[in-house]
Amino acid sequence: xxxxGTTPGSAQSDATIRPFRVDIPQADxxxxxxxxxxxxxxxxxxxxGWSRGVPLGYLQNMAGYWAGGYDWRKQEAAINExxxxxxxxxxxxxxFLHVRSPEPAALPLxxxxxxxxxxVEFMNMIGPLTDPRAYGGDPADAFHxxxxxLPGFGFSVPAxxxxxxxxxxxxxxxxxxxxxxxxxxxQGGDIGAGVTGMLxxxxxxxxxxxxxxxxxxxxxxxxxxxxxxxxxxxxTERKRLEYMHAYAKEGRGYLQIxxxxxxxxxxxxxxxxxxxxxxxxxxxxxWTDPTAELPQDAVDRDQLLTNVMLYWLTGxxxxxxxxxxxxxxxxxxxxxxxxxxGWAVFGEPTLLRRLLDPGQAIGHWVEYQRGGHFxxxxxxxxxxxxxxxxxxxxx
Numbered sequence: 029x030x031x032x033g034t035t036p037g038s039a040q041s042d043a044t045i046r047p048f049r050v051d052i053p054q055a056d057x058x059x060x061x062x063x064x065x066x067x068x069x070x071x072x073x074x075x076x077g078w079s080r081g082v083p084l085g086y087l088q089n090m091a092g093y094w095a096g097g098y099d100w101r102k103q104e105a106a107i108n109e110x111x112x113x114x115x116x117x118x119x120x121x122x123x124f125l126h127v128r129s130p131e132p133a134a135l136p137l138x139x140x141x142x143x144x145x146x147x148v149e150f151m152n153m154i155g156p157l158t159d160p161r162a163y164g165g166d167p168a169d170a171f172h173x174x175x176x177x178l179p180g181f182g183f184s185v186p187a188x189x190x191x192x193x194x195x196x197x198x199x200x201x202x203x204x205x206x207x208x209x210x211x212x213x214x215q216g217g218d219i220g221a222g223v224t225g226m227l228x229x230x231x232x233x234x235x236x237x238x239x240x241x242x243x244x245x246x247x248x249x250x251x252x253x254x255x256x257x258x259x260x261x262x263x264t265e266r267k268r269l270e271y272m273h274a275y276a277k278e279g280r281g282y283l284q285i286x287x288x289x290x291x292x293x294x295x296x297x298x299x300x301x302x303x304x305x306x307x308x309x310x311x312x313x314x315w316t317d318p319t320a321e322l323p324q325d326a327v328d329r330d331q332l333l334t335n336v337m338l339y340w341l342t343g344x345x346x347x348x349x350x351x352x353x354x355x356x357x358x359x360x361x362x363x364x365x366x367x368x369x370g371w372a373v374f375g376e377p378t379l380l381r382r383l384l385d386p387g388q389a390i391g392h393w394v395e396y397q398r399g400g401h402f403x404x405x406x407x408x409x410x411x412x413x414x415x416x417x418x419x420x421x422x423x
Contacts, residue, residue: 043206048112048123048183050104052341057100060301060340064095067302078313082306086322090309091302094333103334110154114183115206117199120191123183124176125150126207129158131170135423136209137415138174138200138227142218143348144308145402146182146338147175148331152408157415168423169416174207176200178219180347182338191351192358193219197226201234210234213419217241218401219355228367237422239370239392239415243401245315247383248272249280258382265379272379279314282307286349287356294346297339304345308336315401317375327405335405368392370418374399374407392418 072084110125125147128134137157141149154173161167177184179191179199200223204212214235216224221240228238247253254273261269285293297304309323309332316326323332339345370392373380377395385393394414399407 043115045113045115045206048114050107050112050183052100052104056341061095063301064091067091067300069302078310082310082313087302087306087309090305090329090333093329094301094305094336098330098333100334100337103330103337106151107148107334110151115203117202118195120179120188120199121184122176122179122199122203123147124174124203125154126175127154127158127173129170129172131159131161131167133168133423134158134170134172135419136174136204136207136212137171137419138176138204138212138214140176140196140200140214140216140220140223141178141181141404142216142220142401143181143352144311144335144339145218145404146335147177148335148338149402149404150175151331153404153412156408156412160416165416169420171415171419172209174204174209176203178223178348178351180351181344182342185342185344186347189350189354192354192360193222194226194230194360196223197230200227201231204231204234211236213237213239213422215239215241215415217403218246219351221246225365225369228365228369229363232365232367235367237368237370237419239372239418241372241374241403241411241414242380242384243315243374243399244272244376244380245275245279245401247380248275249283253383255383258379261379261382265382268376268379282311283352283356286352288353290346290349290353293349297345297349298343301340304340305333305336307345308339312402316406317398317400326400327402331405368422370394372396372403372411372414372418374401374403374410 069084069088073080077083110127112125114121114123139150141147156163156165157171157173160169179196180186211234214224214227217240221242224238224240228235254276258269297307312323312327312332316323320326369390371390373395381393396410399410403411
């Protein structure tokens with residue numbers, strides 16, 4: 029992996045912020061193509077569709093395009109259009125995008141991705157967020173955007189044990205301070221939602237408001253959030269709760285493996301690009317807008333593969349699995365905070381507020397019928413508009 033910053037695994041003890049540029053050696057790309065071409069494909073049970081995992085034909089088509097049609101150099105150049113840096117916090121290298129707005133009164137925003145995502149998911153949002161004037165928006169809604177890569181993900185490698193969400197939140201507070209931002213807002217989904225909520229706890233004197241996005245799968249996968257019964261449910265809501273319970277049993281396989289045996293899984297997805305692709309693309313099938321038949325119907329195929337590339341090229345599929353293990357064994361969850369909080373639910377929002385906010389204590393709760401677990405990639409225009417609307421009151 030080439031770059032103009034420090035090499036992976038090096039530990040810097042100072043607070044220096046170093047420019048970073050993605051520059052993958054051609055030998056790495058040649059090796060990837062060779063591995064894809066030589067994939068030893070397994071058979072499949074006929075007629076079961078996606079019910080047992082990614083269908084053989086679908087994955088072969090995706091891998092074939094990845095090897096012969098996908099243009100990494102084009103995507104690499106697109107990533108490098110964003111100013112990137114690295115710094116070190118508590119011995120951990122943190123990679124981040126830092127795009128300042130041309131508007132002098134822009135509000136600083138730190139935005140955090142989840143799993144299996146990366147900073148690639150924000151590529152279609154950063155322009156409208158930082159320069160709304162250029163995208164037909166109100167320049168008063170501008171943000172200075174900081175988008176870090178989670179420790180153990182992408183170019184923030186490697187991650188040492190103990191880097192849970194609260195530790196990351198403290199690291200983000202340190203990062204924002206180093207960048208000179210003393211008053212800022214935060215947004216995130218999935219893991220990023222947990223980090224964002226904790227950031228409001230650990231740095232309440234600097235974080236003026238937080239916003240998170242979620243979807244029904246995020247709730248179903250956390251069994252503690254699914255009660256057996258909820259009073260006064262409609263028939264539609266009751267059936268939906270039953271479906272969520274069923275999904276919690278069937279859809280947690282990836283989480284149980286990573287939460288218990290990440291090292292064993294790591295060997296497979298670190299050695300086989302087809303395996304890494306299957307592991308991630310399955311989530312884009314299950315977690316995106318339910319009206320999308322295939323993952324590329326919900327998100328752009330090249331953006332999806334670029335997200336997979338960040339896992340493959342950096343070898344962070346394994347370290348991301350280790351992070352999931354640490355999170356699964358942690359009792360450190362967000363606590364109530366006085367920091368104002370907004371929520372946006374994407375895709376089939378029915379019932380979620382009854383489960384997550386039964387007392388309607390969250391003042392800003394907005395539901396969108398479109399999108400799913402990856403709104404920054406599925407419906408970036410909706411998420412940009414939501415972020416603008418919610419944080420407008422805190423400027």
